[in-house]
Amino acid sequence: MNTFPFIENRSILTRTSGFLGEGYTHSLNAYAGCGFSGSLCGSYCYAQHNHWITQGRSWGFYGIKQDIRTAYRRDYDRIKRPQRSQPKSLMIYMSSSTDPYCPQEQRAQVTRALLEEMVIRPPDAIVIQTHGTLITRDIDLIAELAKQSKLWVSLTVETDREQIPGFPAQASSPAKRMEVLAKFRSQGVPTQATVSPLCPIENIQRFAESLERVCDRVILDHYLLGDGSHGLRTRRTSFPQLLAEASFGEWNTMEKFESVLSQFRLVLGEERVLVSAKGFNSI
Numbered sequence: 106m107n108t109f110p111f112i113e114n115r116s117i118l119t120r121t122s123g124f125l126g127e128g129y130t131h132s133l134n135a136y137a138g139c140g141f142s143g144s145l146c147g148s149y150c151y152a153q154h155n156h157w158i159t160q161g162r163s164w165g166f167y168g169i170k171q172d173i174r175t176a177y178r179r180d181y182d183r184i185k186r187p188q189r190s191q192p193k194s195l196m197i198y199m200s201s202s203t204d205p206y207c208p209q210e211q212r213a214q215v216t217r218a219l220l221e222e223m224v225i226r227p228p229d230a231i232v233i234q235t236h237g238t239l240i241t242r243d244i245d246l247i248a249e250l251a252k253q254s255k256l257w258v259s260l261t262v263e264t265d266r267e268q269i270p271g272f273p274a275q276a277s278s279p280a281k282r283m284e285v286l287a288k289f290r291s292q293g294v295p296t297q298a299t300v301s302p303l304c305p306i307e308n309i310q311r312f313a314e315s316l317e318r319v320c321d322r323v324i325l326d327h328y329l330l331g332d333g334s335h336g337l338r339t340r341r342t343s344f345p346q347l348l349a350e351a352s353f354g355e356w357n358t359m360e361k362f363e364s365v366l367s368q369f370r371l372v373l374g375e376e377r378v379l380v381s382a383k384g385f386n387s388i
C-alpha cells in the first residue's frame with residue numbers, strides 16, 4: 106500500500122515565467138516538495154525560497170500530486186487540441202521545484218507514468234532534469250519519447266568531489282551520474298550536465314575532460330547569476346557560509362566562476378558550454 110501523502114491538483118502543467126520563461130511554456134512537478142532536500146543540493150535549492158510551495162514549512166518532501174495521468178491528459182488536450190484556435194506549443198521543464206527521480210519515485214513511479222502518457226501525447230520539447238540515477242530505469246521510454254519530442258536528459262553534476270567537506274552527502278554519486286549521462290548518450294539521447302550552481306571542484310581540467318566524454322553540452326551556473334536575486338536568496342541559506350568555513354571561500358566569487366568557464370571552454374569548445382539562464386533556456 107502506498108503511504109505517501111497525496112496532494113490534490115487541478116493542473117499538472119504550470120505556465121513558466123521568470124528564469125525558465127524564455128525557453129519553456131510549462132513546468133511539470135509530479136511531487137510537492139523534494140525528497141532530496143536533506144542532501145547537498147537541498148542546502149542551496151532555489152525552490153525552498155518559494156513560499157507558494159513551502160507554505161511556511163521547512164524544505165522537505167510534502168507529497169505526490171494526485172491522478173497524475175488524468176491531469177496530464179487533460180492539460181495536454183487543453184493546450185494541444187483546442188476547439189477553435191491553433192494548437193499551442195508545449196515545451197516542458199521537468200522539474201523546476203522537485204526532482205522527478207527523487208527517492209520516492211522508486212516506489213511511486215509517477216514520473217514513469219507520466220513518460221508513458223507522453224509517448225502517447227508527446228510535448229514539442231522536454232528537458233528531464235535530475236540529481237539522481239534512477240532515471241536509467243526509464244531509458245526505454247525516454248529513448249522512445251526522444252524520437253517524437255525535442256528532448257534533453259539533464260543531470261546536475263555540481264562537482265567532481267564525491268563529498269564536499271562540511272556539506273551534506275550528495276543526492277547521488279557524481280561519478281555515477283556521469284555514467285548515466287554516458288549511457289543515455291550511447292543510446293543517441295541528447296544529454297547535458299548542469300554544473301549548477303558551481304561547487305568546489307577538485308580538478309577542473311580533469312572534470313571538464315570527463316564531462317566532454319559523457320555529455321553533449323554543459324550548462325555552467327553560479328548562484329550569483331542563477332538564484333534570481335543576484336545571490337541575496339542564497340545568502341539567506343548556509344551555503345556561502347559553509348563554503349567559507351571549509352576554506353572554499355573563493356568559490357563564492359564570480360572571478361572563480363569566470364576562471365572555471367574559461368577552462369571548460371578550452372576543453373569542450375565555446376558552443377558546448379552554455380551559461381546560466383541563457384543555457385537553461387536553450388532547447
Ligand code: SF4
Nearest residue numbers: 139141146150203204
Ligand atoms: S533535487 Fe532539485 S528541487 Fe530537490 S532539493 Fe535538490 S535542487 Fe531542490
